[in-house]
Amino acid sequence: MLPNGIDFTQKTHYCGAVTSEQVNQNIKLTGWVGKRRDHGGLIFIDLRDRSGLIQLVFDQRQGIELFNLAESLRSEYVVAVEGEVLRRSEETINRSLPTGEVEVQVSKMKILNTSKTPPFYIEDNINVDENLRLRYRYLDLRRPEMLKRLQVRHRAVKLLRDYMDRFDFLEVETPMLTRSTPEGARDFLVPSRMHSGSFYALPQSPQIFKQLLMVSGLERYFQIARCFRDEDLRADRQPEFTQVDIETSFFCTDDLFALTEGLIAELWKEFFGVEINKPFIRIPYRDVMNRFGTDKPDLRYGLELVDLNDLAQKSEFKVFKTALEGGGTVKGLRVPGGKSLSRKDLDDLTLRARQLGAKGLAWTFVEEDGWRSPISKFFDQSLIEAINSRMEAESGDVLLFVADSWETTCQVLGSLRSYFAPQGLSIKPHFLWVVDFPLFYFNREEQRYDSNHHPFTAPRVEDMNLLESDPLAVRSQAYDLVLNGVEIGGGSMRIHDSATQARIFQKLGLSEEESNEKFGFLLEALSYGTPPHGGIALGLDRLVALLTGDESIRQVIPFPKTATANCLMTGAPSAVSTKQLDELKIKLQTDNDKE
């Protein structure tokens, strides 16, 4: 049934909602012509609207004029019909259709519009080039499974709006035309006509605004916020994407985690009907890297990395010793049943390890009487037994070793770990919080420290004394929410006093003039009674894709862009007229201008 309260004149029911309850009623429907089955004197039409399908029947004996009109119907014509709902005879019931017990004997029909033959079938499970779907996205979205995705997205957003509202959060809009900032991703720029030579930037996220809203005393803010980043794309990355943006005052990390976990649990309850175990486990960054070799581990399987520094020290293997002397790390990964790996497989793995930055990959087959490996001669029997024991190796396994800097060792083995992930993992959710990220990392290219998260992230108070002596050891109050190997959100407690903020800017290599020029308004704001605050942002596109079971976020974005940031439907981005450029006082560089 259609929503009550207004007498809709064009349709009384949704097609997909016509059931035996309406038998013998006269109803009005509108929709698109789907499949047409023409038996000569009898025509069946599948009429489709956003709710589903209903079968229309046209019988020649009921009147030739209407019947001739029905004969002229083609795929995707738009029609309005009126007719009687009839119960189908037992043998003609279609059990695979929710409306399959009934059909509509049409008495009146108006063709509201005709249609060209669509370039692909308007139905589920089609197998066409995504190119074509994106070019005709409006037709792609007409397919029931795509409409359903839009519906899931709507329901998810509604659920979280209701949830946030229940906890007194206010949804506030922040500007799309804002100031370019030096940190983070490349900005999309918008030239200013009124201030030629100046540019707005589209927000990479509402970060600074949401913090300023805390200064404003809003206490609890959220927004379904569109964000823009001008970087190269991936399957799970679009130039514009949507964040569930949350910021709170007077919340500690535990409060924020509980809030987020409650929200996630409601989503999973609503869409999967499952109860999620709370609270989610928390693992410090250092530990997830040591155990899984990634900051977004998939906890659905084991294959944890094993630290071998002390044992490797006792070997005669130069590669291990050199790495350890240089302050590096030796770790191992056990591949259960790895004896089926061929020499070529191992060569491929070595190549893979090299591509990831390792100098090489050591390996051994584990057999009843010891190791079979090019490096076994560097390990005496007791050492082999000690390593086997620590790695819980059994005969028939293969052990892989990497000796390199701590970061490289973890990262390379982490990648190999995911390579050996079991097939057919259940979708059972394994949530986890990764906490205690390092505040900084060293940017080799720029030869300076950069923020891991962003420059407003609060350091752990007890680590502040390391800020000068060992900046890389300073932990932050930043956290990521990870599900089955996918990062679905992240955030931090923020710096809320201008002195600390100024110290961090300094550490990041921003001079006082620069930080005042770029962030002076923020530093000033922090000096006006800023409450302790922090927040989190969840990737809505990814979240919805998880709810729909889609691999690609393009499936849940109504009008996505391609890997080269093109919109195949509108042709954006496009050239603009000289007049437009002149107004902006912009002159395009030709290829000849380039060096």
Add this chain to the structure above:
RNA sequence: GGAGCUGUGGUGUAGUUGGUUAACAUAUCGGCCUGUCAAGCCGAAGACCGCGGGUUCGAGUCCCGUCAGCUCCGCCA
């Protein structure tokens, strides 16, 4: 910026070591058909093989370039 894969009627695919009329299914159009729901039967039309160049007597097929899409690295929180 780099690497890999893909590109053949509207759509999805086939096309052998290079060999002459580019095949099949489906959709489309026409005819027949009163219980189909992947309707059925008969017939017709529909492709300069992404684009440009090269090798060759001959290129959908081999080579080079280019464009587009996808995936990955760099990049990105």
